[in-house]
């Protein structure tokens with residue numbers, strides 16, 4: 001579905017991008033949207049511009065989809081590109097534009113998700129990782145609690161916090177939050 005949208009008029013995308021308000025909080029008229037990712041399971045790195053102005057770059061999305069594949073099975077699924085925007089805006093909002101993000105988990109096949117559920121805690125039965133609509137991440141040198149606050153402030157989907165494993169979960173589902181196995185000080189809001 002997303003792929004079809006990409007093919008529409010590249011010239012108009014440039015025109016539209018000039019209309020973006022300079023006061024927009026995290027994307028101040030950015031033309032190139034870039035992501036630097038490190039996959040903690042495969043030790044692969046990617047440095048890629050996946051969006052120019054209002055237009056996603058389909059070849060770049062395909063590379064990101066592969067990068068975020070289920071590393072246990074090798075299965076690839078097309079990610080909701082709005083998730084990439086969340087990642088990109090997150091790096092901006094914490095003052096590390098284009099900073100490198102460590103990917104703890106991307107796509108999960110249903111069988112991988114079931115296996116994780118059987119062997120670990122904190123894995124949801126209908127996890128959005130199965131829909132390629134969720135990513136678990138941390139950023140080297142950035143306090144994960146700060147990352148969590150920034151993700152919550154974006155109000156663009158779900159945000160989970162896993163302090164013991166030191167990562168946050170972001171997804172493109174409805175706006176909600178949770179904190180897994182958290183100290184009481186963190187479950188009372190903030």
Ligand SMILES: [Zn+2]
Nearest residue numbers: 134135136169
């Ligand atoms: Zn997750």
